[in-house]
Amino acid sequence: MTTELITLQAGTRAAVAGFTGSQGFAWKLRTIGIREGKILTVVARHPFGGPVVVSVDGRAVTLGRGMARRVLVDVQA
Amino acid sequence: MKRIVLMGNPNVGKSGMFSRLTGAHVITSNYPGTTVDYSRGTMHIGGAATELVDAPGTYSLQPSNAAEEIAAEMVGTADLVINVVDATNLERNLFLTLEVLETGKPTIVALNLWDEAVHQGIDIDVGSLERLLGVPVVPTVGLSGQGISDLIGRLDEARPTSTVAPMDAEERWKTVGRITDAVQTITHRHPTFRDRLAEASVRPVSGLIIAIGVIAAAFWVVRLIGESLIQYIFEPLFELYTPFVLYLSDMLGPGLLHDILIGQITDGGIDYVESMGLLTTGLYVPFAMVLPYIVAFYLTLSIMEDSGYLPRLATLTDTFFHRLGMHGYGIIPLFLGLGCNVPGVLATRVLETRKQRFIAATLLGISIPCMAQIAMIVGVLGSFGMQYVAAVFLTLAIVYLTAGLVLNRFIGGECPEIFLEIPPYRMPGARFTLKKTWMRVRGFIMEAVPYLFLGILIVNLLYTAGILDALGTLLAPLMEGWLGLPAEATTALLVGILRKDLAVGMLVPLGMTPVQLVIAVTMLTMYFPCIATFAVLLRELGLRDMLLSAAVMTGTALLVGGLMHMVLAGFFGGGL
Ligand SMILES: Nc1nc2c(ncn2[C@@H]2O[C@H](COP(=O)(O)OP(=O)(O)O)[C@@H](O)[C@H]2O)c(=O)[nH]1
Ligand SMILES: [Mg+2]
Numbered sequence: 001m002t003t004e005l006i007t008l009q010a011g012t013r014a015a016v017a018g019f020t021g022s023q024g025f026a027w028k029l030r031t032i033g034i035r036e037g038k039i040l041t042v043v044a045r046h047p048f049g050g051p052v053v054v055s056v057d058g059r060a061v062t063l064g065r066g067m068a069r070r071v072l073v074d075v076q077a
Numbered sequence: 078m079k080r081i082v083l084m085g086n087p088n089v090g091k092s093g094m095f096s097r098l099t100g101a102h103v104i105t106s107n108y109p110g111t112t113v114d115y116s117r118g119t120m121h122i123g124g125a126a127t128e129l130v131d132a133p134g135t136y137s138l139q140p141s142n143a144a145e146e147i148a149a150e151m152v153g154t155a156d157l158v159i160n161v162v163d164a165t166n167l168e169r170n171l172f173l174t175l176e177v178l179e180t181g182k183p184t185i186v187a188l189n190l191w192d193e194a195v196h197q198g199i200d201i202d203v204g205s206l207e208r209l210l211g212v213p214v215v216p217t218v219g220l221s222g223q224g225i226s227d228l229i230g231r232l233d234e235a236r237p238t239s240t241v242a243p244m245d246a247e248e249r250w251k252t253v254g255r256i257t258d259a260v261q262t263i264t265h266r267h268p269t270f271r272d273r274l275a276e277a278s279v280r281p282v283s284g285l286i287i288a289i290g291v292i293a294a295a296f297w298v299v300r301l302i303g304e305s306l307i308q309y310i311f312e313p314l315f316e317l318y319t320p321f322v323l324y325l326s327d328m329l330g331p332g333l334l335h336d337i338l339i340g341q342i343t344d345g346g347i348d349y350v351e352s353m354g355l356l357t358t359g360l361y362v363p364f365a366m367v368l369p370y371i372v373a374f375y376l377t378l379s380i381m382e383d384s385g386y387l388p389r390l391a392t393l394t395d396t397f398f399h400r401l402g403m404h405g406y407g408i409i410p411l412f413l414g415l416g417c418n419v420p421g422v423l424a425t426r427v428l429e430t431r432k433q434r435f436i437a438a439t440l441l442g443i444s445i446p447c448m449a450q451i452a453m454i455v456g457v458l459g460s461f462g463m464q465y466v467a468a469v470f471l472t473l474a475i476v477y478l479t480a481g482l483v484l485n486r487f488i489g490g491e492c493p494e495i496f497l498e499i500p501p502y503r504m505p506g507a508r509f510t511l512k513k514t515w516m517r518v519r520g521f522i523m524e525a526v527p528y529l530f531l532g533i534l535i536v537n538l539l540y541t542a543g544i545l546d547a548l549g550t551l552l553a554p555l556m557e558g559w560l561g562l563p564a565e566a567t568t569a570l571l572v573g574i575l576r577k578d579l580a581v582g583m584l585v586p587l588g589m590t591p592v593q594l595v596i597a598v599t600m601l602t603m604y605f606p607c608i609a610t611f612a613v614l615l616r617e618l619g620l621r622d623m624l625l626s627a628a629v630m631t632g633t634a635l636l637v638g639g640l641m642h643m644v645l646a647g648f649f650g651g652g653l
Contacts, residue, residue: 027137027139044276053392057166058197061496061498064404
């Protein structure tokens with residue numbers, strides 16, 4: 001099921017399915033390593049509108065809430 | 078002169094390699110965004126001088142921010158590109174590599190962080206990679222220098238690729254995947270303690286506990302090192318120095334020259350803080366009071382930077398900084414500013430928009446005292462009791478918060494969110510850490526001491542000319558009526574524009590109560606930045622925003638000063 005990254009709890013694994021929003025946004029995420037088909041793990045999800053930390057290929061990336069809302073993922077079993 | 082450009086993703090060791098190749102010293106740190114500007118140096122290959130440029134890190138040649146734009150421009154000007162690649166993260170790094178190769182520039186690839194790759198069980202077939210990319214590939218370890226001479230030796234083999242043709246992004250991603258699969262073998266290993274620690278330090282609860290521990294430890298270490306240096310090294314040195322000064326004082330006899338060099342001498346002894354001579358206060362303040370804390374602070378900061386902890390702290394504090402119109406990276410200017418406001422202001426460039434940078438710079442100027450000033454505050458107020466020192470810092474913290482909340486509401490513009498790669502934890506190398514600390518300490522000595530001398534000279538001359546008294550009388554209503562300070566404190570506030578540490582020292586002979594001192598040093602921090610900070614603020618913000626920023630600082634200072642006068646007078650009893 002495709003959902004927004006922001007909805008995932010810490011510890012969840014998911015495959016990147018796509019992006020909503022501008023082309024520039026998708027470009028930025030792809031070049032930092034978050035791109036379609038990659039498996040990511042949610043390391044942390046900060047409360048009170050805080051950022052989300054994901055790990056891709058062993059690298060952690062912090063992204064703001066609004067960005068996490070624009071990353072679409074398929075949750076892995 | 079031929080020009081070689083170092084290109085690569087952020088935080089892959091470009092600056093480290095630049096230092097190795099040129100012998101020049103540039104700051105390296107374990108977080109993305111250290112090199113916002115680019116540095117240039119000269120290296121000698123086989124006798125010929127070549128210019129080497131350390132470009133800012135970028136993930137792609139299609140830039141998404143200012144630093145990346147500079148990087149992309151640098152490629153165009155290069156005769157030869159050294160593409161520095163993170164061997165532990167080959168796939169992501171290769172995207173930029175292909176873009177560089179597609180420009181047709183002669184290129185050589187440095188497969189850096191090779192030691193970490195080996196450690197992580199990542200094996201890369203260098204020969205195959207070289208064939209697929211069509212340019213030389215050399216494994217390197219920037220930290221130890223391993224492979225660097227190989228790299229230099231093969232520079233003349235650098236050439237435009239013969240195997241990579243220009244392609245679109247989609248195709249490039251596929252090619253990256255294909256190459257990575259062909260050359261890289263990863264032996265899986267179990268998560269280590271370091272991995273677990275890395276995750277724990279970015280999670281909300283465990284992260285906060287770790288952050289409090291780290292900051293408390295840093296604080297404690299700075300104090301311990303600073304106090305020890307003073308007690309065991311600098312105080313004894315000045316005791317040895319005193320007889321010499323007394324002798325010189327006798328030789329000179331009274332007069333203007335005596336006042337300028339030695340200053341006031343109190344019945345046979347020297348009060349190094351109050352005497353106001355170049356050879357007394359002018360040396361004692363920077364070396365015996367400030368330098369020990371500067372050394373302690375920069376050593377601790379360097380370790381924090383190189384370990385990779387700061388991006389984690391940025392992640393943890395993001396929510397907080399967001400309320401103040403910045404994002405988690407606001408912690409970087411704040412930390413650097415605690416050392417000296419000048420690099421602090423420069424570091425506001427890690428933030429993306431005008432609004433964010435304006436807020437970060439203004440808050441820095443208004444409520445972050447530099448280490449020189451902190452050392453003096455602790456030295457001067459600490460003898461009355463730590464609660465007074467605490468009162469200063471508590472007030473400044475409240476001002477930082479309140480001013481941030483207000484500015485966020487009233488300054489227009491965008492507040493982009495945090496977006497940042499967190500580097501792995503690394504053990505800071507002793508050599509690098511010490512060198513970096515030394516560079517910064519030397520910077521302090523070279524820049525602070527001349528200004529301090531100038532300050533003392535000006536004070537002496539103005540005092541002799543009677544100008545200071547006149548100014549004191551002029552501003553007396555404001556100082557006495559509104560802030561509850563003696564009129565003579567005006568002089569110190571003025572000198573604060575040159576050097577705030579000296580200005581704090583100048584408050585001592587005025588015989589103020591501890592509460593008055595608290596108000597005075599808080600004012601001194603807030604009302605206006607020192608001249609060096611002012612200059613970079615002007616450059617970074619532009620004239621209009623600088624004027625706005627200065628107005629905010631002075632306005633807030635007067636408001637807060639008056640409030641402190643009322644509140645503290647009530648709290649500690651009417652007589653201040
Ligand atoms: N283990 C290891 N660390 C390295 C190596 N090269 C650089 N570093 C560290 O990686 C971090 C980033 O280096 P820096 O030169 O600032 O990277 P830049 O952002 O690309 O300029 C610093 O903490 C360096 O000490 C290397 O080959 N091996
Ligand atoms: Mg750098």
